[in-house]
Amino acid sequence: MSKAPTYRAPSDCPVCGDELITTRLGCRNCGSELAGEFGHCDFCALDERETELLRVFLASRGNLREVEKHLGVSYPTARARFTELLMKLGLGSDANTVPTMTREQVLSEVATGALDPAEAAVLLANLD
Template sequence: MTGGHRSAGHRPPVDCPVCGDELVTSRLGCPGCGTELSGHFARCDYCALDAKELELLQVFLSSRGNLREVEKHLGVSYPTARARFTDLLVKLGLAGDEAPADAATSATGTSDAREQVLAQVSAGTLSPEKAAALLAQLP
């Protein structure tokens, strides 16, 4: 940005603290000259990511999509890195038809599949009931 007027890293809230509805950007301002724009501006899906999700996305992109590199950078197992990336895709609405649980059942090895299911429960993207059903199906 020009003029060094960059924000100190504060991120705007995504949801209304009163009712929980999605907040919209309706005003933009220039700290340099005071110009303001008012209207209804499109939301940036990537702006709603928290710091850990942004780090995951940055590592994934900088490693050119290599999940093994993501695994090394985050210091987690491959199934955990894959589960976190799947969760990120779900949050961004980019998961397509694949549900997070589908990735867990296709993981190689029973222990990897179990670890991935548990990681999804921990991340809050899979209900404990559905996880129990998936784990019961594993050998």
């Protein structure tokens, strides 16, 4: 039996923006279905980049220097990305946990391609 392609389920309602819940599960093999309200998976809401960061972090046993090397970014960028991941998973305590970089460091990271413009915009907004 060939495996069907896997798609990421959306986590937010495209109509109102509220959190979606899982209400039906099915078996590809026998066609059985189970209906009900099932618990939310925090990790299922991560995008590919965030999942890769988490995999690299776990594979490196929590060593951010190894994450930095694997992703080809600076240590402050690796740390900032990991802090953003923690915040998304509800594990960050507050905005004070976001590491600070100088404006020059952020712009330098963008210039080398180690930091994308969207991340830079968030970091620069936190500097103000």
